[in-house]
Amino acid sequence: MNMHVWLVTIAGNILALTGDTTLTWSSPMITKLQSNDTNVNPLGQPITDDEISWIGSMQYIGAMVGIFPFGYLADKIGRKPTLLILAVPHLASFLIFAFAHDINLFYFGRFLGGVSLSSVYIVLPMYIAEICEDSYRGMLLVSYSTFASFGDLLPYILGPYISVKLFNVILATLPLIFLVVFGFKAPESPYYYVKNDDSYKAEKSLKTLGLNNKIAIHSIENEIESNRTKNVFNTLKTKNVIKGFIIALSLSSLQQLSGISAVLSYTEIIFRSGGSNFSAEESAIIVGVVLFLASFCGPLLVDRKGRKFLLICSASGMVVSQAILGVYFYLKDKKYTLDSVSWLPIICLVVFTITFNIGFGPLPFTITSEILPSNVKFFLATITGFSGWLVSFLVTKFFNDLNNYLGQGETFWLFCGFNALALLFVVKFVPETKGLSFQEIQRILSK
Structure with a gap:
């Protein structure tokens, strides 16, 4: 494998790291914004429960808005720009958060973060899939989960212990690093050049990536030409596209119905209500560290064990962990004494985050980038992404309402039920794409 491909992938993944800090950013920041201490809380007064729900979910509104123009731009001006x-x-x-003293500015900052968050999850996997050989495509695609998981961890380990201003200034350096490294080192996708009939630039891009120019361009041309002969509307009616779209849409929605967005946004709040012997901040760090360490498993296993196997293991682990977590909170709500098992919420969320991160965390994006034809890829991936972020918003915005209406145990059982549905869906409908070319995948979906 050409080292330049690794460098470009790592540089691109810095943006994934940056994006995922927005998912857990609210966990330590909400605690600070609830404080009466004006040295801690830049707003000068504690935020309300309704403001907490908007802080926790506003980025998903930005995600739904941002996904449309940037999905379109990737096809029009290129993946790299x-x-x-x-x-x-x-x-x-991040700069807004560092200097804001008004809750509306925090809402606006969360919205902006979401605008980038959603589109990165669409454009970056597409870009990486297009610069890799089939033999190691899965490993590089899933590698972004390691960077994203470190992004999840950063707010847990930094946020509780430094000021709001310093914390957000530090986070602002991440997109700056990405702009410099990716801007200077990354070539444009050869798929983009071939699609726009620029074979000279395509060959130059492939040479930079260390790929066999003639074989690679021939393969790209065949894949693009097989779809170019059909207009978009006719392509959308074909069996392979319909099946691929249903699989991508379902995986995207089921990923968020697992409850991951609520867990990441309200980690400290969940642990505070669970009565653990560890502090909420310490418990959140434990979960974040495990999430990060587990992310190394995906790249190592995805091209060995396959996508489907990892999704099955992922869904199974989430079902078991959330079923037990639901029992714990149900008994706690019924006033049972649970001091002897106060460690159980940490164990359950650790198992949940590990199993999520080896399968349903990275693989819906990976599989989406593999199973959709090039001429409708961004259009359909945008729709699947929008549905996923819509579910994220609903889960995060109404998580506390579900706890109040159903009970915290019952809420986790609800997520458990969705994960059981995800398990059945993967077993029945999701094909294995390990080591297959884009054309081979389309032939499988056509059957």
Whole structure:
């Protein structure tokens, strides 16, 4: 494998790291914004429960809005410039958080972070899938989960212990690093050049990536030409596209119905209500560290064990962990004494985050980038991404309402039920794509 491909992938994944800090950013920041201490809380007064729910979920509204123009831009101006543009809203959001003294500015910053967050998950996997050989494509695609998981961890380990201003200034350096490294080192996708009939630039890009120019261009041309002969509307009616779209849409929605967005956004709040012997901050760090360490498993296993196997293991682990967690909170709500098992919420969320991160965390994006034809890929991936972020918003915005209405145990059982549904769906409908070319995958879906 050409080392330049690794360097470009790592540089691109810095943007994934930046994006995922927005998911857990609210966990330590909400605690600070609830404080009566004006030295801690830049707003000067504690935020309300309703403001907490908006802080926790506003980025998903931005995600739903941002996914449409940037998905379109990736096809029109190229993958690389689109990814560079996506760093700007992240940079702006962290600078707003660092200096804001008004709750509305925090809402706006969360919205901006979401605008970039959603599109990165669409454009970056597409870009990486297009610069890799089939033999190691899965490993590089899933590698972004390691960076994203470190992004999840950063707010847990930094946020509780430094000021709001310093914390967000530190986070603002991440998109700056991405802009410099990716801007100078990353070539444009050869798929983009071939699609726009620029074979000279395609060959130059492939040479930079260390790929066999003639074989690679021939393969790309065949894949693009097989779809170019059909207009988009006719392509959308074909069996392979319908099946691929249903699989991508279902995986995207089921990923968020697992409850991951609520767990990441309200980690400290969940542990505070669980009565653990560890502090909420310490418990959140434990979960974040495990999430990060577990992310190394995906790249190592995805091209050995396959996508489907990892998804089955992932869904099974989430079902078991959330079923037990639901029992714990149900008994706690019924006033049972659970001091002897106060460690159980940590163990359950550790198992949940490990199993999520080896399968349903990275693989829906990976599989989406593999099973959709090039001429409708961004259009359909945008729709699947929008549905996923819509579910994220609903889960995060109404998580506390579900706890109040159903009970905290029952809420986790609800997520458990969705994960059981995800398990059945994967077993029945999701094909294995390990080591297959894009054309081979389309032939499987056509059957």
